[in-house]
Amino acid sequence: MEGTNVAVNRLDGLGIREWVRGPARVVGDEVILDERRAEPYLLDNPEENEHMAFSLAALPFTSQRPTPAEVENFVQQHGLLWHGRESQGTDECRESLQDWAVAIMQLSFAGVLYKKLTDSKENQTITELQGFLRKYDQYFPNSGGSQEEYRLHATALLRSLMNSGLWGNNSTNGMKTIWSLVMEESGGLQLGYFAPDLLTTAYASFAHLMTNKYRFKTCPGCGALFRPIGRSDKKWCKKGCGSTTRGRKSKAQAKS
Numbered sequence: 001m002e003g004t005n006v007a008v009n010r011l012d013g014l015g016i017r018e019w020v021r022g023p024a025r026v027v028g029d030e031v032i033l034d035e036r037r038a039e040p041y042l043l044d045n046p047e048e049n050e051h052m053a054f055s056l057a058a059l060p061f062t063s064q065r066p067t068p069a070e071v072e073n074f075v076q077q078h079g080l081l082w083h084g085r086e087s088q089g090t091d092e093c094r095e096s097l098q099d100w101a102v103a104i105m106q107l108s109f110a111g112v113l114y115k116k117l118t119d120s121k122e123n124q125t126i127t128e129l130q131g132f133l134r135k136y137d138q139y140f141p142n143s144g145g146s147q148e149e150y151r152l153h154a155t156a157l158l159r160s161l162m163n164s165g166l167w168g169n170n171s172t173n174g175m176k177t178i179w180s181l182v183m184e185e186s187g188g189l190q191l192g193y194f195a196p197d198l199l200t201t202a203y204a205s206f207a208h209l210m211t212n213k214y215r216f217k218t219c220p221g222c223g224a225l226f227r228p229i230g231r232s233d234k235k236w237c238k239k240g241c242g243s244t245t246r247g248r249k250s251k252a253q254a255k256s
């Protein structure tokens, strides 16, 4: 990843943040990780964490809760949101889908808000940004009709949402994200962080992209939030997504 480098989940003295992932199943309102078959891995790869953050924000919902099969798939690839290596073997590796729903909605709201803000600056209109925020009962009457002022209010909201996400909450056993300096092998100093869990790592990944001013997009095929890598005019989140939508469209056209 280009831009300012940050040491991800890796601090001198603390080591590297370990997490666990593996088979999981949804039972009732809970997702339960199979602790005996779960495998440890390191959460220090910026690309993998970015992929995890976008996958989490894009997890689909079925009747107001995250789709069980998709949650199981996510846990297989990345693990639970709040229970990692430290919880393995405690029989506590289970999380409520209700908590997942809230976490996903907050993360994706922050991501979409960032996208609408950057779009709004580029298009020099706040209409769409305003429409989006009004749906969530966010009004900024103090901006007095000024687009510039309105955007500042929206940015302040984004900052608060991101900061509470970065900070973490009670489910992290009182542990917060720690930011510190890391010494590189070359002797240089680098800013780094150590996050308490997977969700705070997702926020840190988004924060890194936002401060480096990367563009976020929403895929017209599946609605997922994504970051176009390589060509910035990329329209679809992944190859298959565009072709299936185009395939469906051409089939529909052929029928009519």
Ligand SMILES: [Zn+2]
Residues within 6 Å of the ligand: 219, 220, 221, 222, 223, 224, 236, 237, 238, 241, 242
């Ligand atoms: Zn897509």
